[in-house]
Amino acid sequence: MLNYMQLFDFSRSVLPLITLVVFIIGVALRIAKWASFGFPKMRRPPAKSNRLWGAIKNWSINMLPPWDLAGRAEPVAYVVGITMHVTCILILLGALHTASVLHILDLPVFPSRFRLPVIPASSLPVTVPRRLLTYVITPIFLSTLAILILRRIYHKLRGGPLKAVTIKTDWIASPLLWLAGFTGFLSVVSYEPHTLILTLHLILTQVFIMYLPYSKLIHSAAVFLVRTWFGFRRAIYGV
């Protein structure tokens, strides 16, 4: 039976390697699946305006979905959805995460004693101010994500646009992200490296990363292609 110190060690040494393998296999399978369908069967019409400009516009002035279409009918979901994504990105750019990634990138290719870093908070490079990140941005992220999960539950029970479109796996992705975020928040506010809560955070985060390419979470990567293509489409049709 593992004690939690062993579990903590496992979550920093063996689990990251498993995560990496599972993640890479998932990405490879996903790309192979997409590639198996080949290039567009229908010829694309000539563009009315510059495609690159269309893509730039779609990533800038047309970045947010029109209020009339997506916002007016459900303003809370519109604002909460945008806030959740913005705060999520800020957290990922936060000091702890960037420091961890930089540390991993610094590791030798075949590390004999691979360990995810446990970085003392005092030595962190400042990207997003730490207090702001911990006490403002993270609680906002957790609350907005919770609202989105509750919204899905509400629609499922009482009816709404999510009732018929919600599938079983929707109950995995968002709660998993919320739990990873919540344990991360707890481990920062009571910063003690060797705690059960940090172990949980590491495990949940890595499960999340493993699950990513196999689930709807793939949108976090695919969105870059899809939005760019829609920008091309806008250029083709001029809209």
Added chain:
Amino acid sequence: MVDKVFLSFKLLDGYQTINMETCTRCGACGRSCPAYTVTKDDYAVPAWKGVEFRRLLNRQRGFLSAVLGQRPIPREWLRNISSKGLYLCTLCGRCMPGCVFNIQNLELWEVLRSIIHEEGEASPSLMKVSASLEHNRNPYDRDHAERLRWIKELGLEDVKTGERAEALYYVGCTSSYQEQGIASSTASILNRMNEDWSLFGSDEWCCGDPYFAVGDRDKAKEFAQHNLEVASSLGAKRIITSCAHCYRMWKWKYPQLLGKNHELQILHTTEYLHECVESGRLKLEKRVSGKITYHDPCYLSRLGDVVNEPRSIIGKVAENYVEMKEGKFDTFCCGGGGISEVVNKDLWTKIGDERLRQAKSVDSEILVSACPICRRSLTQAAERSRSNIQVLDITELVAKELKD
């Protein structure tokens, strides 16, 4: 024994698959979808079609199928998709800008319809449309010989039909059989502009747009080929059409279907009128005093980029123009897309009523559109609600001004 099939997914490409798999089922598309807005039917949410499409795909081409092999799909699933939500959609494309990721749903729905059609599970009413297209070359089950009857009925016998001309007026099925006022107005404008023009005549077939609703792309291609051959044989350089659906087919879909560009210049009547006004050939005066508003046809604005031209023309004939709330690229559908009038009358009625309500909410007395399908849907809605609002096509508005 459960009847099962293997699907070919031959029309689906990697690009569309990525689009499909980016959906997070957040429901934003439901809020922008006219069908969901008016029916509140859970299966009308566009993402539902995406969920089902993905389910079909994963059954045969998912992660598990890489290990277990492709698994056949119970026919019951296809029937379920066909009967529940596939046709609760007017193919207006409003779910694309409404999607937070801009997933290009319209192409996906067209492919899904093709798959369902290929397996013989398309809606029976759509199959009637298909049969009518096959036999009568129009989706309304009207005799092909009647296609040009409007010429006689409206006393326009002097109009050239099937003759060589620089410009051909492609009337389209709805203006030929149902909204003949648009056809006659366009004809009178072309005459007034001394255009060297002709009608396609009896060789005019449907543009093929309804085949996208049916899901029969091969037939759409056949119709595209025929119409292009006729245009070529008549030596046309430009095609003028008063229908937004025909415009989209000629301009965007024909080159896609046939895999090559054609040399023809495709103009919607609003573009043609704008061109005439800009060149000084057409002089319009502000004689319409009532409050006037404009409904953007989806296939002309969101899917065709013609937004400013109609407003410019209306601004030249009307003093009191007012903009509706959900207009331009985000326009709300009239209900008529996807042959809804035939396939799902209830949906057609409800969306039309909602759009009319929006027009009335800005106190407009005249509601102008630029597509015979929109005109029909909105006229019927006005009649149902016994509203005094006058529904006109932009060609009718201009032709009336020219007469006066």
